[in-house]
Amino acid sequence: MNIYLRLVYRNLRANLDRASLFFELIFPLFFIFVQGFGLNGIVPPFEIGNGRVISYSLFLAAGAVTLTVINGGTNAGTQLWFDRKNGMFEQILMGPFTRAQYILSIIFATLIIGVAGSLLVFLFAFPVLGASFNPSLPGVLTIAAALFLGTVFFGAFAIALSVALKSSETFQIVSTFAFFIFLFTSSVFFPATSAPSAIQVASLANPLTYTTDIFRAGLFDAMTPTVSLELGILALEAVVMFAIAVIAFHRIRV
């Protein structure tokens, strides 16, 4: 079996807390079925681009799917943290693996969690999203790219954070706080263009904004020329964050 498959399989089996995964899936569903329908009556439908007008519940459902990307990303930091805490980090590096293979295996495991989680939430949210889903090959590819790049960014971010912080408690607190900032300065809950100017500026640097916007564009066939630009910015942010994570990872003292 390929070396990456072996390590990814181990990461998925050994370091994932099933209860946390369950709640990571439940969390977005609350937004879709409670908040989305709750606010639907007072928020009129609006245009998201390319002439596509959708209801608030649809808007939020798409955002909630990308929320699993950020949750999946947190798992990358948790995997590394568990391995460091339990002595498996050194043990694996004294085995027939390189540091690069180890860190990539964490990213791959995170991609599986992030993308599979998104698909699962999408399936659960299908009663809401299904009717408006207009599948096309460019749309599906765009969605895949958004989920892939978003997961790489947030996985790498969580790895860098996990290396920088000294205790698992601090990691949990800081990552939760950081992810709330990402969440509320993005276009998950509301269109960034209608937010106050400070949030608009923050949203322009926020990769979750691009992940969500690209995902919505692919899902609702609302492709505009800005989607390509957003894809480019998200790819750049993912590459930069991945490089930061690799540098941080190589500085871990053993």
Next chain:
Amino acid sequence: MGVNQLSRLYGDKPAVDRVSFDVERSEVFGFLGPNGAGKTTTIKMLTTLLQPSSGGANVLGFDLKTEGRKIRERIGVVQQQDSFDQGLNVETSLDIYGLIWNVPRTERKTRIEEVIARFGMEEFRKMPTVDLSAGQRRRVQVAREFIHDMDLLFLDEPTVGLDPIVRRALLDYLKERVHNGLTIFFTTHILEEAEYLCDRIAVINQGRIVQIDTPENLKRRFGSARAVEFKLLQGSSEALASALSSSADVTRLVQDSGTGAYRVTTTRPESVIPEIYRLAEQHAVTVSSIYIAETTLEDAFIHMVTDDENGRETEREA
């Protein structure tokens, strides 16, 4: 394995200072030293986890600096620190460890059954590793290393936390594996273990190797006639012990809490024995038995380390 002038600095302080030694195939090579002597740092370098600051080594025919991956494919390591997979039970943990080492499924199954039997893990094979006692977890950690093939095994204090029966079973298992061609690099603080298992021993102190020899030779060279054991009819006497400890010829005096026997480490047993009788008379106690004890590796070890530290002190003063 050939190690040549290997050093590792932390800041400007050497944790390992130009150590050189060779380890033969199918040899058990002991690496003994006080806490912080540089044993674990040496292991971390030889297992490619840590880059040496200078010097080099050839491990299993591969260069330490340029062929780390090839070395890691042929070694096993039991670290001093705990290492376990949090979310798995014992059996699955062994299986997944074998899987990441690419051991075929049927082979894994056979080896798991073997180590579970050999290390007495049957009763907790289905328990999550996170719920095990420290000793049980240590057993799993050691057993896990025998799931994959290797030519050289590094054991960094592998018996910490193990009960005497499991410890002896482990040492016997190691002997068996050595007989079948395995080479072992072994650190421990339990000197009886080193004596039982090791073909040769290197003593390291403050990063430098003080001596390398067989356990027998080390005892002969550094421990001959340097321990006197005696018992008092009255059990113990604090006054006698205190007076004897302050004698110039006595390096160390300890009393065995179980048997009550006193053990004197000395460079001059011929003058210590009359001194014991003199002090016994002075403090109105009776010596019920006295003899020059067989030198243990511990006596030799303490002597070597003390000599080395005295030598360094003299160097510093000069």
